[in-house]
Structures are given as C-alpha cells and as structure tokens.
C-alpha cells in the first residue's frame with residue numbers, strides 16, 4: 001500500500017487542525033479544503049472533527065483520485081465530497097452542492113510533492129521534460145506556449161514579478177532571440193538558456209533557473225488571479241464563527257492573503273470619527289499573530305515548509321452591506337482570458353466519496 005504521508009508531508013499539520021476544527025463542532029458543519037492535494041490536511045480535519053463533512057477541491061484530477069482512494073482507505077468517505085474544479089469556482093462548487101454557508105475554509109497553496117516529482121509534467125528544473133507545468137491538464141495554456149508567444153516585455157514582467165528574478169530582461173530577450181531559430185521545448189533547454197544568461201558571479205544559492213520556473217508555473221496556472229478572485233467568494237460564504245485558514249509559500253500570495261484579511265480586521269472609518277458605528281467595526285478576528293512559520297525541526301524534516309506563512313481569521317458577525325458589495329465585485333476580478341488565448345473547463349465535477 002502506498003504511504004502517501006511520505007510522498008507529500010502536510011505542512012504545519014497540527015497548527016492547521018487547531019485553527020480549522022474548533023469551527024466544526026456543530027452537527028452538519030461543512031469545511032472546504034480548496035487545495036485537497038493528497039488529503040493530508042483533510043484526513044486530519046475529518047478525524048479531529050467527527051461531525052464535519054469536507055468538500056475537497058483540486059484542479060488536478062490525478063491528485064483528486066489519489067486523495068479519494070486514501071480517504072476511502074481511512075474509512076472517512078461518508079463525510080467527504082471530492083470536486084474537480086479550480087478554487088476560483090468556489091461559489092459554483094457550493095451551489096452545486098446546495099450549500100450556502102460553510103464553517104471553515106482551508107487553502108494550502110502551490111504544488112504538492114506528487115506534482116513536483118512527476119517528471120513528465122515539467123514543473124521541476126531538476127528533470128528534463130516537456131515544458132508543460134499545467135496543474136489541470138484539461139487547460140490548454142502550457143509553459144511552452146508562453147515561451148513561444150509572449151513578447152519580451154511580458155516575459156520579463158512575469159520573471160520579475162512572480163520569480164523576483166534580477167536578470168528578467170536579459171533572460172526574456174534571449175528567449176525571444178532563441179525561439180526564432182529553435183523554440184524552447186524542454187526544461188533542460190530552458191535551464192541551459194538561463195544558465196548562459198546569468199553571470200556566474202551574480203548567482204545566489206541553488207539552481208539559477210529556479211525563479212524562472214516558479215514564475216512560469218504561476219503564470220501557466222493563473223495562480224495569483226485565482227487567489228484574488230477566490231478570497232472574496234470565501235468571505236461571502238463563511239458562516240458567522242466560520243474560519244479561513246491559508247498557507248502560502250510565495251511572498252505575493254502571502255501579501256494577497258494578508259491584504260484580504262486586513263480589510264476585515266480594521267475599523268472601517270476615518271481616524272477622526274468620534275464614535276464608530278457598529279457597521280464600521282471589524283468583521284474578522286485574527287487567529288494568528290502575524291504569519292506562523294515552520295520551526296527548525298519541521299524544516300529539517302520537510303524542506304518545503306521553509307517558506308510557509310500561515311494566516312487565519314474568524315468571521316465575527318455578518319458581513320456589513322458595503323463589504324458584501326465589495327466582495328461580490330472582487331470575486332469577478334480580471335478573467336484568465338486576459339493572460340492569453342486559452343480556455344479552461346469551467347464545469348465543476350463533483351463525485352461522492
């Protein structure tokens with residue numbers, strides 16, 4: 001039998017259980033795991049909160065199948081609903097389940113170790129593979145297509161913004177130059193190109209192509225746009241007393257989560273207002289002090305946890321009217337279509353576990 005806990009080690013597992021499950025005591029409570037992966041966190045939630053049902057979303061069908069099988073092995077299928085969807089379809093997923101409010105929402109952003117280790121999906125600079133990088137293989141946009149079609153400015157922007165790559169412009173220019181004679185098809189071709197552009201004296205630790213690969217993965221999967229559109233949808237569906245718990249691994253993701261949560265943690269009134277009307281009082285309560293990080297022991301056991309930032313809030317009262325409107329507008333956000341000529345399957349696909 002496969003030992004999934006060794007394929008993907010859930011990050012800050014006990015901390016997440018302690019933050020999520022106090023909201024799940026009531027009979028029929030519902031939690032959504034927006035990033036099911038191999039269900040490491042979900043299984044712990046189901047075991048700790050025996051009244052709760054978890055709706056587990058993942059855009060990766062293979063992860064979803066493996067997680068569903070693992071939950072069945074644990075005898076927990078009766079309280080689990082797997083859904084194949086991207087998490088920015090949050091509202092649609094809940095509607096399809098006939099659920100309007102949920103008691104907890106969990107997100108563990110990024111890739112699972114299963115995806116990183118699957119060489120043929122091209123996520124890793126360490127293995128030669130076609131430049132694919134799609135989490136959802138039914139989507140059409142791949143890393144190869146981005147490298148073949150985006151102009152130098154757009155490529156440089158992505159490398160700088162999502163990869164914090166100092167040599168974003170020369171790398172982008174070299175890509176555009178090279179593709180005129182031979183398009184980039186494989187991860188080793190991209191690694192070699194980055195290697196040739198970044199001067200040896202200016203390299204930090206690790207593989208010099210790491211940041212370019214990260215940036216491409218974020219762009220291929222529209223990760224930040226999806227997160228920006230999803231958080232307000234979650235806000236609209238949280239029950240009072242409901243909790244939102246998010247683990248991020250990239251500074252832009254963490255900033256997006258922090259800014260979203262901050263909107264409900266502050267008084268929504270001018271500083272000189274003598275009496276604050278109840279409607280302008282905060283609607284979130286912070287459950288973490290700043291961001292929780294992994295300690296040295298966890299980082300030694302699971303290096304992926306080194307960059308984690310865990311933040312959590314609880315909804316303390318119904319959303320004020322003004323914020324209902326704001327979240328409705330924000331959840332529409334810019335569409336993926338703006339990133340390139342590609343289409344996503346918008347259909348959600350739910351299966352009984």
Ligand SMILES: C[S@@+](CC[C@H](N)C(=O)[O-])C[C@H]1O[C@@H](n2cnc3c(N)ncnc32)[C@H](O)[C@@H]1O
Nearest residue numbers: 010035037038039040041058059060086087108
């Ligand atoms: C870090 S893993 C989750 C691991 C999980 N917590 C566990 O313990 O096994 C992240 C998962 O989220 C999925 N994912 C990432 N972005 C997504 C999105 N926008 N919509 C749905 N799933 C997404 C990935 O396919 C991956 O399986």
